Amino acid sequence: MDFTLSKEHDMVRTLFKDFAENEVKPLAQEIDEQHRFPRETVDKMAKYGFMGIPVPKEYGGQGADTLAYAMCVEELSKVCGTTGVIVSAHTSLCIDPILTFGTEEQKQKYVVPLAKGEKLGAFGLTEPGAGTDAQGQQTKAVLDGDEWVLNGSKCFITNGKEADVYVIFAVTGKVEKRGRIMKEISAFIVEKGTPGFTFGTKENKMGICASSTYELIFTDCRIPKENLLGAQGKGFNIAMHTLDGGRIGIASQALGLAEGALETTINYVKERKQFGKAIGAFQNTQFQLADMATKVEAAKMLVYKAARKKDEYKKDPKVSYSVEAAMAKLYAAEVAMEVTTKCVQLHGGYGYIKEYDVERMMRDAKITEIYEGTSEVQRMVISAALLK
């Protein structure tokens, strides 16, 4: 067992940190207030390979590992939760399923430009009636000659409207499973601009305000037959496999938010004076900081372990990282929520004012307990494995 980072990982961390400080932090408050997608940052990240970190070089990526990718989302989220989730949804939810389940042609056509950051990706699973119960899909896909015809809608889609490539799930028939009639779900790759594919409501959110969250609408949207991703009927498995990886991304986002808030607060309590001394000199402040730092460190170990486990899986597909990912996301998200809330408290009245970063971090933290599977879903995954 080795708890020290390799020199490579030390250096990538320095890179992500410098980039986040210089390029991302100066924009964080402005884009949050304006609810504006930071396209200029995405272009810069594309230039430096951040949009395809764990993707093999032959598919346009950087050939680095999941841990390096997790550290990127973490460092970005330390200063801006939105920028962290843009990278995470793109990499984990769009590139990963195409890379894992796509044909060689699909990888060349879609993964290469996505990993180079020439195109942006998104993932559309959730529907108004199918959130936690992802089986409750209503969107349909019917094969008509050489084309699939999609009808239905998706809601709450991250990178929606900004993305060029979408991995979409739809019902393609019915199957009998253990005597029950169940929906047969399949996955598809859909490009922006395809006739019949439009965008509906833009969500007005509590946090990650600069991330673009849209409704997707499909009305007789025809896509080529070869855009079926994986085998017909394997959509549910593809979605679940994808979300396992995505949870490492969101866990990294949550970890970054907690670390960012804690760092900011440590600086603040050293400066702010009341009763003639820095508020950091009060034992309540000190103990709060100690508890938070301990939880953040525990979260970090879980997140890095899950990332490492996914790297092992890449070498040996028998390895499972689903429970590790669920634990990392569950714990890191709850730590992010607790830490950011306490950090606002330690800032006093100033913490409630938008000029101070911690109020944004607190708003951003809440979503990490909800998307890519709520904390309750993570508990289901973990307990199911325990009681197997």
Next chain:
Amino acid sequence: MKVVVCIKQVPDTKGGVSFNPDGTLNRAAMLAIMNPDDKAGLEAALRLKDQYGAEVTVLTMGLPKATDVLREALAMGADKAVLVTDRVLGGADTWATSTTIAGALRNLEYDLVITGRQAIDGDTAQVGPQIAEHLGLPVISYAQDIKIDGDKVIVERLYDDRYHVLEAKMPCLITALAELNEPRYMTPGGIFDAFQAEITTWGRADLKDVEDGNLGLNGSPTKIAKASDKVRKGAGEKVVPDSPEDAVAYIIGKLDEKHVI
């Protein structure tokens, strides 16, 4: 076209300077970075690579730990890296440093040698011009812009209040200013590749046409006799002058007394 960039690993003076009890620099306590002028020089070379397909080699003299800056340079896009390291090279002043680097450069092919204007630790700004002298190359210092025209370089050389445009035939040596450009970031993949890359390591025996008497502490005409921290500023002084004129006169007097003006 071949470009060699000389880069030095220096303590990060931004994070504060730390001294040992005996007054020498506590290098171990300080973060080490690529000297900022050298990073700009490297960026200039990488732009020549982007534009003309130049091959970029980075070279450093230092302890084995200095490979860190070489890996950083590779991760930014340099093609080859050379570390010059040997016990006998330690304690070098600018003369011995420049003879060593010149000795290493004689093994390499180059059209351009780029160094920084100065290193933020030694602060002498002498190594670049001295290397040029040893190798019989023309030198253009304080470059704020570099262009290539056939077998010539056209360089804007910065002065306090103006710049000169100079043209020189290659091979030549240029010393770069941090103001030259905005250095690029490394890439994640570049970092992982850099740790797989082979770094050429040369010792005393690999230096060409250099005498022992010009190397290391023994070959240094100057010796550092003493190093000390600057005297710390005392507490500020509050004065309540009678009029604005008195205030100006008092401040000017103080600045004059401290040789600031």
